[in-house]
Amino acid sequence: MDTEDAGQSGTGACGHAARLEKALGVVLGTSEVPLRLRAWDGSEAGPANAPVLEFKSRKALRRMLWSPGQLGLSRAYVAGDIDAPGDIFEAFAALSSAGKFAEPGPFRPLSASELWLLVRTAVRLGAVGPSPAPPPEEARIARKGRMHSRGRDSAAISHHYDVGNDFYALVLGPSMVYSCAVWPDEGAPPGGGPDNGLDSAQEAKLDLVCRKLGLQPGMRVLDVGCGWGSFALHAAARYGARVVGVTLSMEQAILARKRAADAGLTDRVEIRVQDYRDVNDGPYDAISSIGMSEHVGRPQTPAYAAALFGLLRPGGRLLNHxxxxxxxxxAPDPDSFIPRYVFPDGEMISLGEMVSALETARFEVLDVEALRPHYALTLRAWVRRLEQNWAEAVQLAGEGRARVWRLYMAASAIGFENGLTGVNQVLVRRPGGEEPPLRRTAWL
Incomplete structure (x- = not known):
């Protein structure tokens, strides 16, 4: 601690914290920051009962100065320059309600006067200096080359999914399902136990997909973006389907193949490391795409829909989750936290755009189900598991990577709860073949 810090140490609304509060207000575009800020000198400022956001070093302010928006704050959190020592959901919910965070889309840039105020604060707090290097977890390599080329898509998927199977097992649990679960009407049971209903909710989701696809013994099924093979194993074991799962992640494929072998299902489950654009052994009776099309990108979505249409037999169904x-x-800023740290080149499109692309590819829409509240519950359960296994998660993936996943999952849960994002299952069929059921009760 330097002499200036020593002279201003304390817990009242003085010292560095009061100036930090003004600086954060400038970045957020609000005069009322709904957080209790704690500075590196021990001083505090802000509402007494608000969630605490702790600035652990001057570098946090310097990151905000060079990237005055979501990216600078995110880099500071990943690097450990900022922390939320209490309930992370309360802190992020408060932050998401403030100023620019409450507005959809990219952060509005600072005006010249706002930037000058931020620079003056940084000077007074001794935080002026060169731009700090981004944390190593930022996906710089995965964002090189032509966007959505096979090579760049493979690098982007590897950045996200090849963190380590053991790390994901800590977060996801034995189901190894990395997509929205389907919860019962009462939601997640209270308490912080090791399951808390997540595993059964994931099994319910897998079974719902199988029923929507109308799976029968002997059907040939393609699982696009198969992950660690959970849907493929469920469809083969419970419904007698023959499943081909494709993924771009070698680590996922290795574990998925082992799980199939351990379950005695290698005669019915084939796992390939393959781009969906290179699958050419149709027709399939049904196709599942669960949490995969977010990686496709808006311009490529029509071609994605057309490719899957071509792989289905007449009357075959596709479930796009x-x-x-x-x-x-x-749309979200492509240079914000999630594209840079979590899903390089990932792109969320609206439900209307997805349905339009599927219909343009000549699919017939059978059903649309919105599951937005279910994903918020799922993400909260994943965060609980990560926090309960924090020391092991850090040992497996490093503290920076663990902080990335905690930030992304907690912030995403708030996004679903606020309605900024949703998740939908769209069930379509290729015209021809047998008629679908007259009522949805066939899969409810």
């Missing part, structure tokens, strides 16, 4: 952008025509 995907996150959607619900906050109007403005």
């Amino acid at each position: 995907a996150i959607s952008w619900n906050a109007g025509p403005t």
